[in-house]
Every structure is written in C-alpha cells, then in structure tokens.
Amino acid sequence: MAIREKFITSKKYNLIAITLMVIGVLTIIGLYATHGAKADPKEQARFWGSLLQNSVYFLLVVNAVMFFICATTLAWSGWQMSFRRVSEAISACVPVIGTICGVILLIIVFGNNHELYHWTDTEHVRHDRILSFKAGFLNKNFFTIMTVCTILGWSFLGWKMRKLSRSIDDKKLSIEEGKKFMYRNTVWSAVFIVVFALTVMSSTPWLWLMSIDAHWYSTLYSWYTFASTFVAGVALITLFVIFLKNNNYLELTNKEHLHDLGKFQFAFSIFWSYLWFAQFMLIWYANIPEETTYFKPRAQGMFSGIFWLMLTINFVAPILIYMSRDSKRNYATLTFMSTLLLFGHWLDLYQMVFPGSQTESVPFILWDFGVALGFVGVIMFFTARTLSRYPLISKSHPFIKESVIHHT
C-alpha cells in the first residue's frame, strides 16, 4: 500500500478557508458598525460579547485537541497514532487563536465598557459587597497575568509536544531510543495535563466566562466548560480525519479508529450532560435566589429556546444517534453528528456569555454565527498549513503498529 506522505492543500480548500475568514472579518465590521460603535454600553457589550464567545470557544476547542493527545499519550494508548498528526495540526492553531483571544480579552478588561465584566468597574466594586469580597481574584492585574500565562503556557507546551513528535520523523528508533522517546513524551504530556488542569479545568473559565455573571458562581462551571469543549474538540478531529480519508489520505486509519472517536464523542456527551444536570439540579432544588438568577433568563426567560435547543443537540441527539455501533462506524452519521455537536457546544457557550449582558432582548444569532465562520476559516487554514508541512504519519513511533492492527 502506497502511503501519501504529505497533505497537499488544494486551491479550492484554501479558497473556502479564506472566504470563511473574509466572511468573519466582514461580520465583525458589520457588527461593529451596527452595535459596537454605538454609545450605548449594552450595544457595545453585544459586539464584544460576540468576539468573546467565539474566540474563547474556538481557543478552548483547539486546545482540547492538545489535551486529547496528551491524555491518550499518558494512557500509553496506541490506537490514535495513525491520525495523531491530524490532532497535532489542529492544536497548532492554539497560538494563532490564542493571540486573537488574548487581545480581545484584554481590550474588554481594560476598555471603558463594564457591561460584560462589571467587576472591572472599580468604582462600582467598592460599593458592591459581593464583588469586593471577590476582588482578590477578580481584578485586572490577576486577570491579565493569568490570561497571558495561560495562553503562553498552552502554546509553548503544545509546541513542545509537536516538536517531540516530529523529532523522530527521519529516524529508525532502537528499543532503547524508543523507550527514552516514550518517557520524554509521557513527561511533557504530564506537564501539559497539570497546566491544563489548573487552567481549563479550574480557573480559566471562571475568569473568562463565569465572571460575566460576577455575583453568581458555580464550582462545577470549569469542568462543565471543559466537557463542552472536549466533545467539540474530538468532533473536530473526527471531521478532519473524515475529510482526509475522503481525499485518500491516512491509509492506516480505518473504521476502527473512527469508531473509537465516535465512542469518545458519545461518552463525553453523556459526561457533559451529567455535569450540566449536576449543576442545574442542585440550583433548581435549593432554589436560592442568588443562585437561580443564573438559570432564570436561560431556562425560563428569553434564552429558553436556545437553552433547550442546546440541551437537545448536546444530550438527546448523541444518546439516540450514537448509541448504536453502526452509526459510529458510518462516515455520514459521524460527519453529521460531529458538525451538530460542534454547533451545539457553540450554542452552549452562546447561552453562557450573552444572558449576563443582554437583558432586554436575545441578540441576533446570525451575527455571531458569521463571526464563528471566520474562526472556522482560521482553523481550516492553519490546520491545513501544518498538515502540509509535516508527514501525515509518524512512521517511527513505537506504537504505530499497535494503531495499524487496532480493532474494536
């Protein structure tokens, strides 16, 4: 079997990616003209909220792909080796989207608009008992340091993991070298997991997203965000793998690997639902006003349509469609479900971000969707760029054979 070493980006593919990016930029300009440029701080917050939601979502998704690599590496799993370069290429978007996201976050925090993050209004915080208690955590300096360190940490560790993986490309490893290579891989993955646990799984979503509803808090929130973006991350890997398979790349990947990716999506969709319910039910049961304020506009207020639609897409659809074995081995259902889940978790972030600042009416979602398309274009462009630079299959990796003979 001949193996096509490198991905060749077709002109059509690049054209689509660039068109999507142009749509994104045009939408941002349009959104700025209609909302962001207005004097009303609520209107401005609608503009920045859209940028915040999209950049944070796509940054967390591409970073969750790096988490997928590191978690599977730590587990010494061999099955993902045949398409690991795809996950690596997706995670190479972290520095790009991270820069965009960091700039947006810092503009929001240091700008004069306090609608989105009203803890940035120092005058207000002084009179606000709850927020002044939280000032040790929710202040501009800490936010800036955390944000910069987080994005730099993810970018550096991801780069390190990718570099390690590429370092054996033209070598033939002896057993000793293979052991040493695996040891170094394990160590760096462990470092990434620790950083990931301290950021995405605990503090980062509190700072970036939960502080929009600064009076309210939930300790589960970060786990919940992690589950959301991890499902979307695996869905993204699946989409790219299927795309490459359909273009006759990735000869060593077959239905068995896709089946496992489908299982990952299925399992983590249920995990997401579990966390969603754990957060919802406790608040619903206790019925304490300062806690229920979060769910009031979402589950019963203006956002209830999006809220329940999001729950249907992210829980009911996977449990019904991904339940059977055949649907996880079918390219069409996998593509459909992966796209749906990516959209569903994007909706999830939408209803996490907007109810905090938009209290009068639900923002027109197509604007945000346009911005999202821009980010999709960015991911498509940079993933393909990385894919076309390095071999698609890591031939010398000690586990490659395990991946080839993998079956479920």
Add this chain to the structure above:
Amino acid sequence: MSVKKFITGSFYEEAKLFPAVKKVRRSGYKIHDIFTPFPIHGLDKAMGLRDTSLHIAGFIYGITGTTTALGFITWALTVDWQLDFGGKPFFSLPAWIPITFELTVLFSAIGMVLTFCYLCQIAPFVKKDHFNLRSTDDTFVMALECTETTNEAEVISFLESLGAVDVGVQYKETGWWLGRYDKESKRIEQNVETAHS
C-alpha cells in the same frame, strides 16, 4: 436438547487455527464451535458469527428501567401520595432523574448479566458437556457437527491435514441441563474426561 455426533480436533497455535477455520468453512463443514482458553480477536469474524444482540437486549432492559422508575414515581407522587417538598410542584422531573438513571443502569446491568449467562449457557448448578478439558488450559478445540451423510474418515484426515491433533469422533449433549456433581449419576459418569496427554 439432544446428543449429537461431533468430530473434534485440537490446535495449539493461532497461526494454524485461522487458516484451518477458513478452509473448513470453504469445504462446507459446519463448525459447531471453537473452544479457546481466552478470547481471540477476530476469531468470531473468521468463523462468520453474527454480531451479538446482547447490546440490543441491554437497551431494551435500560428503557424498561427508565419507564419503570418514571412511571412509578410519577404515579406515587402525583396520584397516589402527593407530598409537598419545599413548595416544588408534585410533578418535579429533575428530582427524579437520579433515581431514573439508577434504575436504568440496574435493570440493564442485571438483565444483561442474565442474558449473557443464557446465551453462553452458564449458570450455577448448570452443566454442559466438554469436548476437551484442555480447552480451558492451552488448547484451541474445534468441533465440527456431523450429519448422517458425513464421511468420518474423510473429515478426520482433512482436519489432520490442517494441523489438528487429537482428532476423533465424540457424542456430546449440545444443550445444558440442571444437575450437580454426583459420582453416582450415570450420565455424568459418561462424560467424565481425563486430560489428553
């Protein structure tokens, strides 16, 4: 069930077993079963077995559990014995989800274990005939079912040509029956085997 005639052969290596299975199937013989000490990946596909329907049974047990839990709690708390929990409505679905979940898991777990036992014909106090006791240790034992027209000598030499050892004719009960280890029982006496050397 019934006692049938089988021709059995033992294999010691996977590398010989797989081509043998292929050739036996191509020659039109009916493989009753292959007994192995451990699960062998891909053997079920090589034998042409269909996928198990255990998971479909599990799904049915699961939704039975879901409906049982939801149905009972709904009836109990909205019709039979209404209770006011902290001013919540009588029909308060979120509070019932954990129990519904637990009952779904319980039903599907127990149901699937019992179905598995039934499909594999294993249960306490239930007996089954062995073809060769070494299939629990280090040997893969293939049993071919014979019909009235089967030429025994031909099948035996065919199996031997494929690398099987210990090839021979056996009359075995195919089903399972209730019984206990009893040295007096004639039937069990008949089936006592000694490990082949």
